[in-house]
Amino acid sequence: MAEKLQAPRGTFDVLPDNAALRTQLIDQIAGPLFAQAGYGRIDTPIFEDTALFARGVGESTDIVSKEMYTFTDQGDRSQTLRPEGTAPVCRAYVEHGMHKLPQPVKLWYEGPFFRQEAPQAGRYRQFFQIGAEALGSDDPALDAESIVLAARLLDGAGVTGARLRIGSLGSGPERAAYSAALKTYLRAHESELSHDVAARIDLNPLRAFDAKHEGTQAVMANAPRLLESISAEDREHFDEVLALLDAANVEYEVDTTLVRGLDYYTRTLFEFTSDKLGAQSGVGGGGRYDGLVEMLGGPATPGIGWAAGIERILAAAEAEAPQAQHPAAYIALDEGADRAAAFALLLKLREVHGLAAQIELAGRSMKGQLKAASRVGAKSLVIFGGGRGQYDAAVKNLTTGEQIELDGLTAGDYYDRIAERVLAGIKV
RNA sequence: GUGGGCGUAGCUCAGCAGGUAGAGCUCCGCGUUGUGGUCGCGGCGGUCGCCGGUUCGAAUCCGGUCGCUCACCCCA
Secondary structure, eight states: OOOOOOOOTTOOOOOHHHHHHHHIIIIIIIHHHHHHTTOEEOOOOSEEEHHHHHHHTOTTSHHHHHOOEEEEOTTSOEEEEOSOSHHHHHHHHHHTTGGGSSSSEEEEEEEEEEOOOOOBTTBOSEEEEEEEEEESOOOHHHHHHHHHHHHHHHHHHTOOSOEEEEEEOOOHHHHHHHHHHHHHHHHHTGGGSOHHHHHTTTTOGGGGGGOOOHHHHHHHHTSOOGGGTSOHHHHHHHHHHHHHHHHTTOOOEEOTTOOOSOTTOEEEEEEEEOTTSTTOOEEEEEEEOTTHHHHTTSOOOOEEEEEEEHHHHHHHHTOOOOOOOOOSEEEEEOTTOOHHHHHHHHHHHHHTTOOOEEEOOSOOOHHHHHHHHHHTTOSEEEEEOOSSSSOSEEEEETTTOOEEEEOOTTSTTHHHHHHHHHHHTSOO
């Protein structure tokens, strides 16, 4: 038996109802929000040099170490399907010399991303994200503006009850000192930690805070906190971000244990969660990445950004699919009708009169055509007669049931007369 | 990769003390030999995931395998 073909594991088809929901989110909600805040849209390639992610995202991250879709192209170059959006945007910023533009440069994007993980609720191998990046300033107001945008997007999308957790990772020597202290602490409790956490004490000790493993959580409850050891300058920056969020009426919880799985984050870090999503509770998140652009070969450039999962936003929002457009006219064909004339009318209604019009395409009975017209919500029905002497065509208002019969198919203005009736709902 | 749950019509599911398959919804037709949304009747549609075993006989029992799903890990 031929094997059944289906969408690859962890991927999905977006069918029309769902597509309408997505289009609405991106075009009606996100687009205007970003435009208002001075963010310009950017689209980067779906795949990039593997080195971009290896360097930018970090070798120690799960994303780079085991989740990338990497392939070798015909030129023997290692390419990778993008697993996240920040590194590519920074690459584009450098490549196009955007540091010469007025700073900060604000960019947003939307599209598919790829990570080879075991799929589960809210986690896919191809998933879609909306993201925003602002480069070239470390003003805390930029952090606040970015976070407010994310919050407003979730609001606009109908996500209720989302929690915003926020923290600061600090920077520089304080962060390095903290990292060393945490490693020492973790090693002292190594036997109580989960296997995974113990194995990456040196690679990425911070992620121990994120473990669900009971023993690990018990250890971490008493672990030293990064937020308490950041520099005075970073603390001041963080406090100002919080003050601005207060001013914006954005609710948040300061979380001293907040960590994220990408290496490039510094200072401000945040995450939106919803309890409507199962184990994958994160709707979106982001933070500051003041060293990333330089790491990618550009000038020292601070930056902040976030990304939110479109599937997760929609799952948390449970929004209704917008209604499809109702056609103004549905053209039905009686047996023996002049099909060419009916087709010509169809195009005339669309192209000359700008109407949404459909024509019978499935060979249904007259009764079936009436049902079909009703089902698609057509306002009017145009019936082409079968040349049995009754009429050439009839226009029926499907709401009122009124019907008028029009003869004179060969007259030059015949289609226009029909269109007139359709537009007027029969009466002229 | 590891563990739990599940795989029967397009969709949602029933059937499982083993006797060769059903419902609802959808779709199409008829009821009005030219006219709809309700209702009634009828029809289309399934190698019961796949392979093997037990049995006179398996969708129903056993083994394997594939797939889906949830969870761990991690993250959008």
